[in-house]
Amino acid sequence: MNGSSDKTRPLLRFEGVVKRFGDVPAVDRVSLDIHEGEFFALLGPSGCGKTTLLRMLAGFEQLTEGHILLDGQDIGDVPPHRRPVNMMFQSYALFPHLTVAGNVAFGLKQEALPKSEIESRVSAMLALVRLEGYGGRKPQQLSGGQRQRVALARALVKRPRVLLLDEPLSALDRKLREETRFELVELQQRLGLTFIIVTHDQHEAMIMADRIGVMNRGQLVQVGPPSEVYEQPNSRWVAGFIGDINLIEGRVAATGPQGTEIKSETAGRLHAAQPADVSLGTSVWLAVRPEKVSIAAHAPEGSQTNVFAGKVADIGYLGNSSLYKVKLDNGLVMTAVVANRTRLLERPIGRYDRVWLSFPSDAGVVLTR
Amino acid sequence: MRRGLSAFNMTAVALGLAFLYLPIAILVIYSFNASRLVTVWGGWSTRWYVALWNDEAMLEAAWTSLRIAFLSATAATILGTLAAVVLVRSGRFFGRTAFSGLVYAPLVMPEVITGLSLLLLFVAIEADRGFWTVTMAHTTVTMCFVAVIVQSRLLSFDLSLEEAAMDLGCPPLRAFLTVTLPLIFPAVAAGWMLAFTLSLDDLVLASFTTGPGATTLPIRIYSEVRLGVKPEINAVSTVMIVVVAVGIIAATLISKRGVVAR
Numbered sequence: 001m002n003g004s005s006d007k008t009r010p011l012l013r014f015e016g017v018v019k020r021f022g023d024v025p026a027v028d029r030v031s032l033d034i035h036e037g038e039f040f041a042l043l044g045p046s047g048c049g050k051t052t053l054l055r056m057l058a059g060f061e062q063l064t065e066g067h068i069l070l071d072g073q074d075i076g077d078v079p080p081h082r083r084p085v086n087m088m089f090q091s092y093a094l095f096p097h098l099t100v101a102g103n104v105a106f107g108l109k110q111e112a113l114p115k116s117e118i119e120s121r122v123s124a125m126l127a128l129v130r131l132e133g134y135g136g137r138k139p140q141q142l143s144g145g146q147r148q149r150v151a152l153a154r155a156l157v158k159r160p161r162v163l164l165l166d167e168p169l170s171a172l173d174r175k176l177r178e179e180t181r182f183e184l185v186e187l188q189q190r191l192g193l194t195f196i197i198v199t200h201d202q203h204e205a206m207i208m209a210d211r212i213g214v215m216n217r218g219q220l221v222q223v224g225p226p227s228e229v230y231e232q233p234n235s236r237w238v239a240g241f242i243g244d245i246n247l248i249e250g251r252v253a254a255t256g257p258q259g260t261e262i263k264s265e266t267a268g269r270l271h272a273a274q275p276a277d278v279s280l281g282t283s284v285w286l287a288v289r290p291e292k293v294s295i296a297a298h299a300p301e302g303s304q305t306n307v308f309a310g311k312v313a314d315i316g317y318l319g320n321s322s323l324y325k326v327k328l329d330n331g332l333v334m335t336a337v338v339a340n341r342t343r344l345l346e347r348p349i350g351r352y353d354r355v356w357l358s359f360p361s362d363a364g365v366v367l368t369r
Numbered sequence: 370m371r372r373g374l375s376a377f378n379m380t381a382v383a384l385g386l387a388f389l390y391l392p393i394a395i396l397v398i399y400s401f402n403a404s405r406l407v408t409v410w411g412g413w414s415t416r417w418y419v420a421l422w423n424d425e426a427m428l429e430a431a432w433t434s435l436r437i438a439f440l441s442a443t444a445a446t447i448l449g450t451l452a453a454v455v456l457v458r459s460g461r462f463f464g465r466t467a468f469s470g471l472v473y474a475p476l477v478m479p480e481v482i483t484g485l486s487l488l489l490l491f492v493a494i495e496a497d498r499g500f501w502t503v504t505m506a507h508t509t510v511t512m513c514f515v516a517v518i519v520q521s522r523l524l525s526f527d528l529s530l531e532e533a534a535m536d537l538g539c540p541p542l543r544a545f546l547t548v549t550l551p552l553i554f555p556a557v558a559a560g561w562m563l564a565f566t567l568s569l570d571d572l573v574l575a576s577f578t579t580g581p582g583a584t585t586l587p588i589r590i591y592s593e594v595r596l597g598v599k600p601e602i603n604a605v606s607t608v609m610i611v612v613v614a615v616g617i618i619a620a621t622l623i624s625k626r627g628v629v630a631r
Contacts, residue, residue, distance in 0.1 A: 058532075058536055059535075059536075060532055060535075079535075079540075079541075080532070080535040080536055081535045081536070081537075081538050081539055081540050081541075081544075082538075086536055086537065087532075087533070087536045089529045089532070089533055090529075091527060091529055093527065093529040093530050093532070093533035095530060095533075095534075095548055096552065097548075097551045097552055106534070106537050106539075107537030107538050110537060110538035110539050110543075111538060154533075154537065155536075155537075158537060158538070
């Protein structure tokens, strides 16, 4: 993680940003700090307002309320062409009437730089994105991956304070997308720039970003490093959006330094290692990731906390792992994912087998909403 | 599967083409008639073209028409393009429906009515009727054709291209001129050609709005024909047909090329 040199003043600060289209809030009271050199991902389902937030930063949308500060300066009234941020569009928006070199040089020409400097910066940038020798081609003559790199070069050559990437990989096929993720991170670290990416793909956000801001219905619901957002989601919605989750409802029976005891009408006694900041009797959910649930053909010995008996309802073979959907005796359906570490062609647990699911106390997270 | 044309289709096409183009073909052929009488064929000759070349009044009218067509087409292209941009880009604004209605009204309005209303306007403001009033009248009517053509092209234009230009440091007007305009240019050029052609062959509007000293070619021809058709009229009509045909073909080719480039 790059972190930041100056924690006191962030590079970019959103203060209570609101955007309404008519009466509908597209972005609702978003406050957020982004630091120099950070790779930040805005993650959320389509229509959650993440692109609108990015477009407000680029200057294409006016803020209804709030402020955006870049280097401490309010940029709310600065028109797009005077903002030191550049955007890579989802459609790439390459100019079809210009060559690749012409596209990359476009932004530098607006700054009225000397011709020699434009030429050297364009060729250096084309080399950086591995497109040497393609300068004379038209965008229509390039493959999807090459176009994506032209769009990147065109935005980067302006040396922006912040580079905005709107779903930069969505138009690529899967294999290329996975390669490009690492290339983008590598490039960002090499140049030491601040990147803000908008994506609806949680894998993309988790792999690339230093921090993720999860958005839902215009609100920023959780901000944190990928591991924190995944392991410590702050709501059922976030837990479910970032990966799969088992949710068990119950009431808090005891909470303290030893952890939280939860009594569930359906699942019996549950225990989570972390204390919960709620009063006794509050309705809560214990969230457990499927890969933290163990499955066994025999009842485990010892403590019966966090243990459930049930029947295998479905098995999904994913190659590197297997997914078991288990219908518990109490009616709840839980999912367990087990890595296929040996090459077992016949699984020891089959469909309709009676099994016991269990998970350690530190696997679950207590959620109050 | 493509089948050849059936006998019925062939006949229909032949009749249709004959109906449309036989009069024109006859006119073109008779413009090369050596005889002084329009209806009697007297062998091939280009004497009427020579006569036309020496007919100063006719040439003067042609020159007036060309200048009016050039000026009004250029003005109509600028205004029509601006109108199209406003209609496509501005979203909803107060009076948008009225504006789009007014832009398109001349398309469906009978020319006689447009001509009469313009005449009344020019009389009311005491404008000297002549070259400039005809140019204004043509601009008014042809700009809506330009607006229609440019608007349809703008509707399929990816707005993020212009945003990208602004994002890269281009002020809005320059972004329009350096990115949007080159890309919609085929539509703009086709609009200009169409406006030019419409102006060149307009008789009704010009009759209402012209004054002494500004006789356009269609007015001149029309007034001469009333005194009896001279073979020279055939010659000047043939020249007109060629100019108009070239204009329309060029407009078609340019807008086709635009579609292919997309």
